Amino acid sequence: MTYRGLPYFVAQRANSGSRHDPYASERHVLPDRVGGVRYSAEPHSPRRRVAPYPTSGTVAPAHAHDVPSPDDTPTLSEVEPLRILVAVMLMAVVALAAAFAGIGIAERFTGSVDEALAEGGVLQARSDDVVVHSTPSSAWEQGTVPQLYQVDPQWADRPYAESTLGAAGSAPLALAMTRIAVTGDRATGPVEVASFVQSAGFADEPDPTRLLTDGAVSLGLAARPVEASEQAVRRQINTGHPIICVVSGGAFGSHPCCIVITDIDRHGKLIVNDPGSIERTERHWTFDEVLSVSSNLWAYSTAQVQ
Template identity: 30%
Template sequence: MRSQIELIDVSGAKRRRRQKRRRRLRLVFRIFAAVFLLGVLGRLLWGTGFMEELSAFTKLPWPFGSKEEQEQLEQIYAKEDSYPPELLEALEKNPELLSFVEGYLSSDGSVTGGLTEEELSQDFPLLLQYDARWGYAPYGDNNIALSGCAPTCLSMVVTALRKNGDAPPNVVADYAMERGYYQDGVGTMWSLMTEGAPDFGVRGEEIGLDKNLIFARLEEGSPIICSMRPGDFTTTGHFIVLVGIQDGKIVVNDPYSRERSEKLWDYETLEYQIKNLWAFSLL
């Protein structure tokens, strides 16, 4: 049995960790607010190009740090102990998760909606794994918001090619778990892209990391799912979709970041970060 001193030490350590996390989050949001004010000043002094340049330099989502968002953050940390630590850590790294985290405690983990007519009408809709419609649903040892990048990418591909709403991220995630394409401690297996894809009416073909080949496939209208190394998109592992070419650069749908999805990417920037890739077409 633990002594009273040991229990006090454990309690104190937890309290110090919570305090440290609060200070870190508050500092991050204050930085966002300061950058926002600098951006407003920049618009007045140097024109509309300043905001884009500043955002690219800081690599922060834009805009951020509003009064409403500050209040959301305070509400979350008033109930800090009720949230999984990994969810708060994810919020620290990606402020786009703010609304998702705020709604976490009121969700029962169920799916609340499917794809919209607007999404179905787009050539390549951007679907986000932390979308409240499906992000709270379980996937592997977590939920789709934190672990479901691969199913969300395949969902985007199927939706773009087949033009129907039969394969939202939660449906692909359920399929991946039921068929053994998710491995605990590892994540989504690459075989989902080739062996699993035909069950959704598309063909996934592993291709080589070659600029001319990639550009040719994208110009043909074939989306490409990439497994990514640590870099601009991840610190561990991640999946993204290459969906087209614009002004000689690659258009990316990143299921974990709207901000990164709005940016055009040089092939040379992506090349060293790509671990493997698959081009998709209709069966």
């Protein structure tokens, strides 16, 4: 046989019966590391030795302290500002919704309590979905014309003439307001005046002239006709005499009704109490607006003062 171009003989040891390769002691050097495995150059050795593979940072296993713990919470600096703003706005919206809901509940509760108030509180009634407040009898006093409304539940359904005080009671309500202001009598209100008007036969007359003159005298008042002029009205108001006007037309409607002129404001407008409308009572009027639609006017005082 030849090896590297030279002949060589294979010898067999006598004691083993096997062949001996004279070149078997020669070691062939291979690369030290291939894929982390070192190979032996011994041709007849079935063993191989595994060399440790050097680790690198890219494949090194993570240490325990590098792995975030589930219990770790982000600091304020790590939270996005946009998320904070959205959370604050959401809380503000929820707070506003709760506030409005609370206001609605409070208003319903207050309305229920007001409806259940006994006499002596502020009396309420509804006319065209507007809450009407009549002046309570505890606040009636001489020199002040109270606000009394036909739709007040104390007397709204009380029969009057061929209808009710709520529908056709402007004249007795106006007379009751005027009498309270002149005399200060709290015992005679709209119900008592309406009862007197009914029993005296004034309620059946479509023209309220007799009621507002003769009827007023029977109730202890002195009625004095007033000219429908600004000067005449100012004279009576400035001396403390309320005036009842029978008006028809304009803002007061097509049907005749009675209102009470109570005062003149600092702008020179008339303050009136209209028993048929809280809106017209709360508004102040020019002299022309009232006097141009007035058919009759009377100023009132006590019967002893003429």
